[in-house]
Amino acid sequence: MEVPILxxxxxxxxxxxxxxxxxxxxxxxxxLVRQVVKFRSRAVIVDVTAMDxxxxxxxxxxxxxxxxxxxxxxxxxxxxxxPEVAFAMVQLGLTLEGVAxxxxxxxxxxxxxxxxxxxx
Amino acid sequence: MPKREGRGVELVGSxxxxxxxxxxxxxxxxNRTQLRxxxxxxxxxxxxxxxxxKEEIFAEATSVYDSYVEALETExxxxxxxxxxxxxxxxxxRGVETHEVVGIVLLLRDVLARSLFAKYQTDFKKxxxxxxxxxxAANRIANTVxxxxxxxxxxxxxxxxxxxxxxxxxxxxxxERLLILPIxxxxxxxxxxxxTEQLLRGIRTNRAKVVVIDITGxxxxxxxxxxxxxxxxxxxxxxxxxxxxTGLSPEIAQTLVTIGVDLGKMNTVGDLQGGIEQAxxxxxxxxxxxxxxx
Numbered sequence: 574m575e576v577p578i579l580x581x582x583x584x585x586x587x588x589x590x591x592x593x594x595x596x597x598x599x600x601x602x603x604x605l606v607r608q609v610v611k612f613r614s615r616a617v618i619v620d621v622t623a624m625d626x627x628x629x630x631x632x633x634x635x636x637x638x639x640x641x642x643x644x645x646x647x648x649x650x651x652x653x654x655x656p657e658v659a660f661a662m663v664q665l666g667l668t669l670e671g672v673a674x675x676x677x678x679x680x681x682x683x684x685x686x687x688x689x690x691x692x693x
Numbered sequence: 694m695p696k697r698e699g700r701g702v703e704l705v706g707s708x709x710x711x712x713x714x715x716x717x718x719x720x721x722x723x724n725r726t727q728l729r730x731x732x733x734x735x736x737x738x739x740x741x742x743x744x745x746x747k748e749e750i751f752a753e754a755t756s757v758y759d760s761y762v763e764a765l766e767t768e769x770x771x772x773x774x775x776x777x778x779x780x781x782x783x784x785x786x787r788g789v790e791t792h793e794v795v796g797i798v799l800l801l802r803d804v805l806a807r808s809l810f811a812k813y814q815t816d817f818k819k820x821x822x823x824x825x826x827x828x829x830a831a832n833r834i835a836n837t838v839x840x841x842x843x844x845x846x847x848x849x850x851x852x853x854x855x856x857x858x859x860x861x862x863x864x865x866x867x868x869e870r871l872l873i874l875p876i877x878x879x880x881x882x883x884x885x886x887x888x889t890e891q892l893l894r895g896i897r898t899n900r901a902k903v904v905v906i907d908i909t910g911x912x913x914x915x916x917x918x919x920x921x922x923x924x925x926x927x928x929x930x931x932x933x934x935x936x937x938x939t940g941l942s943p944e945i946a947q948t949l950v951t952i953g954v955d956l957g958k959m960n961t962v963g964d965l966q967g968g969i970e971q972a973x974x975x976x977x978x979x980x981x982x983x984x985x986x987x
Contacts, residue, residue, distance in 0.1 A: 652933070656893035659931040663924040668931075675933035676900055684933075 576601045578608055583615040584685060586678070591623045598634040606641050615647050615689065618681045622653030632667040639672040648673065648688065652681040713826040718766040720812060721805060729758050732797075732804045739800065741793045745784070753780065754797075757838075761801060765830050770837050777841030785842075785849055794842045798835045805831070862888045864895035870902040871972050872934075875965075877910030885921035892925060896934045903972040904929055907965045909940030916952050919945075926959055935975060936960060939968035 576597065579586045585608055587601065605617055619635065621627070639649035650673045654662070662668070675681040721728065733754050736742060742750050756776065764773040781794070809827060813820035862884070865873045874892055896904065906925070908914075914922070926936040938961045941949070949956070962968040973980065 651931075654931045656890065656897055656928075656932065659893055659928040660889060660924075662931060663927040668927045674931050676897065676902075680900070680902075680933055 576604070578605065580608075580612060580614070581682075583613075583689075584682065585609060585612065585614045585617045586620060587617065588620040589622075589624050591625065593624075593631065595630055598631060602634055602638050602641070605638055606645065609642055609645050609647050616685045617642050617647060617649045618678065618685070619649065619651050620653045620678055620681075621651060621658075622655070622677065624653075624658060625655065627654070627658050627662050627667065629665065629667060632662065632669060636669060636672055648685065650675050650681040650684060652677050710826050713823055714765065714768070714830070717809070717823055717827055718762055720808070721762045721765070724808060725758065725762075728804055728808055729754055732758070732801050735800045735804060736797050739796060741796050741800075742789060744788045753784075756780075757797075757801065761805075761834055764834050764837075765827075768830065770833060773834060773837050774841050777838045778845050781842045781845035785846060791839070791842060791846065795835070795839045798838045802831045802835060858884055858887060862891055864891055864899075866895075866899050866901070867969070868973065868976065868978065870900060870976055871969075872896065872899060872901040872904045873907065873965075873969070874904060875907045875910065880911060880914065880918050880921075882917055882921065885918050885925075889921065889925045889928060893928055893932060896929060896932045901934050903935050903937065903975050905937045905939055905965065905968040905972050907939045907968065908945065909942075909965065911940075911945065912942065914945050914948055916948065919948050919952055919954065923954055923959065937962055937968045937972055939963065939965050 576587050576589060576593070579588075585605065587605055593601075605619075608614065609617060617638070619638065621635075624631070635651055639651075642649050651669060652675045654674065673684065675684050733750060736750060736754070745753070757780070760773050760776045764770055784794075806824070806827070809823055810820065813823055862874070862876065865875070867873050872892075872895055874888070874895075876888065880888070892904065892906075895901065906922075908922075922938070926938070929936045936959075938959055940963075941961060949959075960971075962971055970980075
């Protein structure tokens with residue numbers, strides 16, 4: 574199942590569907606980085622609103638995506654983590670440390686706009 | 694000579710236990726008015742059920758007496774159990790205590806037993822047999838009523854605890870995007886968990902970007918709860934909200950340092966006022982005095 578990646582100006586938006594296999598996650602990781610290179614994007618928003626569970630593999634993949642994209646000089650924001658999922662994650666010690674997070678797509682875009690404004 | 698060995702007994706007379714029970718029940722029904730009256734007198738003398746009026750005591754005494762005799766007769770206790778719970782629901786809010794309920798049931802047991810002594814005083818063997826039938830049933834009745842009462846009390850207590858827990862962790866919005874969670878009292882792991890869930894839901898509903906958790910009103914915190922607090926901070930961040938913890942007492946500060954909490958992860962400010970001011974700065978608010986206060 575391919576994760577749709579949309580382009581909004583200098584930002585790429587990847588929207589997770591509910592159940593992603595490990596293969597899907599790996600595919601997303603490589604796909605996103607390729608797109609960042611192709612479009613010279615400044616940021617990526619990964620929307621996980623539809624995810625009702627986050628395991629350690631998914632969590633690690635998200636961190637790896639953020640790190641790889643940072644190597645391209647771009648920022649990653651994870652948005653839409655549900656309260657129940659957040660609660661479960663911290664109990665398992667999956668804190669997504671070092672990765673920016675926001676409540677939803679709107680907040681994620683606002684955060685990036687602010688950040689780019691500061692840089693400029 | 695018939696020996697009394699607990700429940701097992703040699704019947705010398707011709708009556709079966711159920712026949713004895715029937716005789717006993719008939720006697721209790723015949724003398725209902727007088728025995729009930731005697732019981733109410735004993736209740737008053739023992740200063741029980743002081744929270745109820747004389748009329749109420751009389752009404753309940755009648756119901757209890759009839760249920761008691763019925764339980765003896767049918768040797769089933771479900772109806773009595775249901776009545777006991779129903780009675781408890783009525784009288785617990787009136788302030789009736791457990792010892793009072795157990796007390797009146799035991800008094801009834803005594804009153805009825807005495808009347809049996811009086812009736813069969815000339816036939817000691819028969820009295821023994823009657824008591825053999827009466828005592829196990831009477832004990833079971835006392836047990837049923839007492840347990841029913843206590844169970845109802847426990848249910849009420851649980852209900853109240855739940856209500857207190859909910860009331861005591863309000864998540865309050867004081868500015869756009871700013872929530873305050875004032876915690877007062879003892880936090881146990883269950884309350885900590887409820888707190889976290891309520892806060893995370895509040896962050897999503899109010900689209901909060903900053904949360905001030907004030908623990909001025911929390912005297913002490915053990916390691917488990919301190920970890921819960923850290924997890925709450927981390928989970929809030931996953932929802933895009935920054936948490937500022939205010940009001941740490943010296944004891945709690947010590948606990949956090951002892952368990953090695955990464956204080957770089959936790960944003961703390963001395964008091965609630967400071968916390969709100971920092972939150973406002975983070976949100977880009979500025980507070981300006983417009984004119985002289987009147």
